[in-house]
């Protein structure tokens with residue numbers, strides 16, 4: 001197996017989260033394996049937002065589940081994901097920590113999650129008010145008369161309307177469920193927040209408002225890993241961008257140079273941007289390969305306008321020109 005070059009260092013302080021060689025494989029019937037994530041590596045510092053972008057099914061959400069110990073039983077992980085010590089809490093490897101440690105000291109307290117499917121994440125038989133109150137009691141210790149005000153304040157952070165607090169999850173629209181789940185995730189003010197498609201189901205105004213709230217959360221000295229296919233939201237708040245394709249990070253770049261300047265250096269990343277309506281509105285031809293049947297070489301070759309014979313060998317993530325890129329022809333502009 002090819003070992004990738006170390007990822008581009010974070011421009012900020014020492015990392016709060018340091019991921020190296022993260023791999024997730026699922027054992028399937030008949031002895032088959034699906035490589036959902038392969039050799040992922042990045043650092044994430046306090047005060048930094050890293051946007052992890054890519055098409056559906058590229059492994060983004062599996063990566064987030066791995067960091068929270070929420071993978072199903074047929075998953076095998078490799079590599080490490082070190083969450084740095086903070087205060088009395090020691091360093092922990094999120095990939096090898098036992099379930100008791102994750103449940104008691106990590107989830108919600110040191111790592112918060114805005115889930116991808118908020119409606120499924122909410123408890124169906126309890127109102128939003130009741131769920132916010134329970135998490136507030138558990139994570140902040142607030143009790144008595146102050147609790148009611150704290151519930152309203154928690155809801156207001158994500159523009160969840162106070163006159164909908166007594167609704168049950170099945171009475172919520174997708175957008176309201178998203179806002180409720182985000183409000184729950186922000187309560188613990190965890191040092192690291194994983195937000196998995198946090199703007200799904202929201203109109204543009206609420207996308208911007210939610211993204212800005214997540215940015216404020218980050219500016220307060222926390223770290224945010226935002227998993228999204230919403231490149232506009234990523235552009236709005238991210239410091240750096242990691243692009244995933246077929247389970248691998250293929251480009252890791254500063255957001256300013258990725259969205260402006262010369263743009264991405266990987267042909268797939270360029271294709272993602274060119275597909276935006278406000279840009280060229282040109283879809284990338286073809287479809288991603290099956291994760292259970294990946295080629296030996298570059299997984300993007302069948303769709304890539306720059307593919308040559310050398311692309312039958314696997315490109316590794318290599319630093320240069322302000323970003324790290326896994327492409328044999330990264331220096332060439334796709335539209336050159």
Ligand code: SF4
Nearest residue numbers: 298301304311327328
């Ligand atoms: S390695 Fe080759 S096929 Fe893969 S993205 Fe680069 S040019 Fe395209």
